[in-house]
Amino acid sequence: MRAPHDLSDLTWTSELAEQLERCARAVGSLDARVSVSSAAHAWRERASWTGYAAALQGQGAELDEIDIFARSCGIVVPGRPLPPSHYDDPDDLPRWLAQLRDPAAWHWRDSAGFSTATPDTWNKRPALLRALEILARHARADGSTEPWLTFPKLLRSMTITASCLPCLVPVDQALRMPVREPEVLASRYFRKLTDAAVVGLERLDAMEAHRLRTAAVLHAARRPGHLATLFALVQHRPVISPLSAASHLGVTISGAGKLLARAAEAGLLVEFTGRQAWRAYIVTDLAHAFGLRRRLPGRPKAPPRPDAALEPTLAEFDAEMARIDALLARRSGSTLPGLGLARQ
Known part of the structure; x- marks a missing residue:
């Protein structure tokens, strides 16, 4: 042969x-x-x-x-x-x-x-x-x-x-x-x-832009409440519902729904399931990638530039992301720490 x-x-x-x-x-x-x-x-x-x-x-x-x-x-x-x-x-x-x-x-x-x-x-x-x-x-x-x-x-x-x-x-x-x-x-x-x-x-760029936009929203919010935890969660769980958010955040389903609605109003999430079903949301860049939301014509709005005013908020958000990562790892073992392998 x-x-x-x-x-x-x-x-x-x-x-x-x-x-x-x-x-x-x-x-x-x-x-x-x-x-x-x-x-x-x-x-x-x-x-x-x-x-x-x-x-x-x-x-x-x-x-x-x-x-x-x-x-x-x-x-x-x-x-x-x-x-x-x-x-x-x-x-x-x-x-x-x-x-x-x-x-x-x-x-x-x-x-x-x-x-x-x-x-x-x-x-x-x-x-x-x-x-x-x-x-x-x-x-x-x-x-x-x-x-x-x-x-x-x-x-x-x-x-x-x-x-x-x-x-x-x-x-x-x-x-x-x-x-x-x-x-x-x-x-x-x-x-x-x-x-x-x-x-x-492109998706990594979108995640980094999402982080900057998140920091800007948190910095401007008078009463952020659980928003920081929600924003950190959606980095790891980009498809989310009020029920799943409530279980992770320790709030009521109604409270989680209000938080998700605030995130959608800020342009960080998109609702994609319609009014006749349990609502579900997805981060905006994936909504575009998966064909769930049509891109608007023209160049998308650039994320805010990192500056001294945002640095404390970014540091707090990164710490919250690390905490959520550890929490998800304990719950399901589903995170990917490192993924680096020794060179041969």
Whole structure:
């Protein structure tokens, strides 16, 4: 039987070279920003839901990203079906999160169920193409979501990224088939990985802007009450209802509803379920991303600039975010502390 084509060894064109450069730049930019962002913990958690949804969609599951986000936030969205059980084991996502946050060193050769042999020129080939070749080998050996979900760890193991970036899950079922056009596969891989990194960075930007807008609202509020805690909570649970907010904040459902309405009035949340059902809210940037709210024409309003007047409020808000993160970890073990793995 003829051995599959090694996807790290391509016939190069100027277009492929440009795609590789764009991909490396996008992944590197995201990796650098996440490493210094004040919103990194909450971003990684959201990014894991994005990556998990991509893996299920790649296996043929008929679901949208909002379905995984809502379920992970403990929200049932009226009118939307639950993720299909034959694709989605409820334990798979927590298991994947545990693997990502495991501090133990990991290398792609460890316990590999596929050939780990590499040519003498392996280390001279572009790292992103070496990652593609390993992804293809894993995908041919395992027909589940495991190859796609292992990819963020693979990038970290190969020192392409400094930490696991869970949104980088470039699913392509063609990798499981005999390779006839390796350059086409590589081109599609570069585009998918670039797009995922660009979206990941856009969402990180939105979370950082949300933090600044939140600080401005709190700074201007005469009686903020539980608003600071609510705003910190929605960084980690961006889909929220009065019932879920009440359980986290220790207030009545009516009180939580009023807090959510204040957040919506400030432009930080969007109600998306309508008046005939239990109300549910989502952060504004995800409402746009998921098609729940149309973007207004023109350039969006810039977030306030951080200045000396906002610094105390930002510090208090960051402390509240850390407290909420720890609280959620104790309740469900669902946060992603670090996600960094030792270099190989």
